[in-house]
Amino acid sequence: MTTIQASKLNTLQYDSELCCGCGMCLSVCPHGVFGTNGAVPGSQRSEVAVVRGDACIECGACQRNCPTGAIEVESGVGCAAAMIYSALTGRKEECGSEGCCS
Amino acid sequence: MAHRLEPGLYALGSPTPEARVFVTANYTLSFDALREALAGQDAYILVLETKAINVWCAAGKGSFGTDELVARLQSVDLASKVTGRTLILPQLGASGVCAQDVERSTGFRVEYGPVRAADLPRYLAEGDAAPEMRRVSFSLKDRLVLVPVEVVGTLLPALLAAVVLFWVSGPTAFWATLAAVGAGVVLFPLLLPWLPTREFSTKGFLLGGLVALPFVARGLSGPGTGTGWTALATALSYFLPMAAVTAYLALNFTGATPVASRSGVRREIYRYVPLMAVMAAAGLLLLLGVRVLGGTAL
Numbered sequence: 001m002t003t004i005q006a007s008k009l010n011t012l013q014y015d016s017e018l019c020c021g022c023g024m025c026l027s028v029c030p031h032g033v034f035g036t037n038g039a040v041p042g043s044q045r046s047e048v049a050v051v052r053g054d055a056c057i058e059c060g061a062c063q064r065n066c067p068t069g070a071i072e073v074e075s076g077v078g079c080a081a082a083m084i085y086s087a088l089t090g091r092k093e094e095c096g097s098e099g100c101c102s
Numbered sequence: 103m104a105h106r107l108e109p110g111l112y113a114l115g116s117p118t119p120e121a122r123v124f125v126t127a128n129y130t131l132s133f134d135a136l137r138e139a140l141a142g143q144d145a146y147i148l149v150l151e152t153k154a155i156n157v158w159c160a161a162g163k164g165s166f167g168t169d170e171l172v173a174r175l176q177s178v179d180l181a182s183k184v185t186g187r188t189l190i191l192p193q194l195g196a197s198g199v200c201a202q203d204v205e206r207s208t209g210f211r212v213e214y215g216p217v218r219a220a221d222l223p224r225y226l227a228e229g230d231a232a233p234e235m236r237r238v239s240f241s242l243k244d245r246l247v248l249v250p251v252e253v254v255g256t257l258l259p260a261l262l263a264a265v266v267l268f269w270v271s272g273p274t275a276f277w278a279t280l281a282a283v284g285a286g287v288v289l290f291p292l293l294l295p296w297l298p299t300r301e302f303s304t305k306g307f308l309l310g311g312l313v314a315l316p317f318v319a320r321g322l323s324g325p326g327t328g329t330g331w332t333a334l335a336t337a338l339s340y341f342l343p344m345a346a347v348t349a350y351l352a353l354n355f356t357g358a359t360p361v362a363s364r365s366g367v368r369r370e371i372y373r374y375v376p377l378m379a380v381m382a383a384a385g386l387l388l389l390l391g392v393r394v395l396g397g398t399a400l
Contacts, residue, residue, distance in 0.1 A: 009363070009365075009366055010363045010365050010366060011363075011365050024201070026236075027193070027196075027214050027231070027236065028193060028196035028197075028214055029236070030193065030194060030217060030236065030237060030238035030360065031237065031238065031361075032233065032236070032237055056363060057360065057361060057362060057363045058363040058364050058365060059161075059162065059197040060197045061161075061193075061196035061197040064196065064197060064198075064199070064200045065196055065199075065200060065201050065202070067202050074364070074365065075197065075364070076162075076364035077162045077163075077357065077364060078356050078357070078359075078362030078363045078364045078366060078367040079356055079357025079362070079367065080302075080353045080354050080356045080357060080362075080367050080370070080371055081354045081356075081357050082357060083367060083368060083371055084354075084371065084375070087371075094163065
């Protein structure tokens with residue numbers, strides 16, 4: 001297994017074996033979690049690495065746009081109000097309910 | 103809804119079939135930011151139905167997403183109106199859109215522009231986004247504009263609680279309530295990056311505890327307080343609930359920020375909400391106890 005857990009603080013997992021080096025994750029990540037290790041010898045692509053794993057907010061943009069499935073993250077919105085509301089009412093956890101974020 | 107725009111294809115200036123196509127949400131503030139950034143250009147703007155929610159939040163909910171984009175491209179028949187096959191999406195839409203799926207279904211290639219529309223001119227000139235254009239910031243100004251929203255959301259329950267506590271205990275409890283809530287909804291957002299510790303809850307405990315100090319001092323030595331255990335109980339009756347209330351409001355601020363992760367927030371809820379409840383309940387019991395047994399506490 002080459003999958004690594006990016007940080008103790010979140011659910012981001014990255015598998016460098018599956019990575020094709022397209023750099024899509026670098027483009028979509030709003031917190032600069034991914035970076036490059038420079039070019040892979042004898043190849044056009046550069047090797048992607050997790051450089052700021054703790055900063056991941058689990059928005060899921062990297063996983064959704066990774067063409068090879070090298071990234072996995074349990075994505076969702078980090079909103080305590082939504083989670084507590086859902087826990088208290090048993091309703092689905094989402095934004096935009098009860099006047100919140102609508 | 104006042105901020106809703108009809109979804110569909112909009113022309114900016116007089117676009118030719120070679121013009122660029124930008125995609126945004128049907129929230130007027132998102133649309134206006136894009137339009138202002140592109141002032142003077144001829145381009146197409148494809149507006150998706152996100153129910154007047156901004157791009158970032160709509161992408162999180164999935165309404166600014168692959169399905170809506172693919173359906174909207176077909177319903178406006180974009181392929182027959184432009185010769186290019188590239189769409190420029192705001193970067194923050196990426197959590198809802200899968201670029202490969204869009205290309206497979208429609209032939210249009212998705213290109214993620216910068217986070218902020220204001221950076222678009224530079225992005226278009228340079229052909230790529232510099233790293234800082236790809237990062238979400240949460241500046242003092244960003245946090246300041248959220249304060250009124252937070253205040254409005256808590257004002258009524260806070261006043262209600264303050265009045266009840268005034269009636270139960272006295273004016274100090276009234277002001278303590280407003281101070282703890284004010285710390286949570288005004289001071290906390292402003293001071294966020296400067297409060298030590300990483301977790302929102304512990305930052306909040308710290309801030310609430312600090313704001314409670316004058317009340318603790320008054321409880322220990324102010325007029326009308328007893329001596330010994332009564333004074334200590336009075337001080338704690340302010341300290342515990344105030345720290346808990348501010349911490350709870352701090353934790354609830356997570357949803358308004360672009361820096362909290364779902365698993366992190368969940369962990370904080372399990373770890374600290376029970377503690378907050380116990381602190382608040384203990385404080386209220388002490389407040390009542392001092393009033394019933396101590397008699398003169400204010």
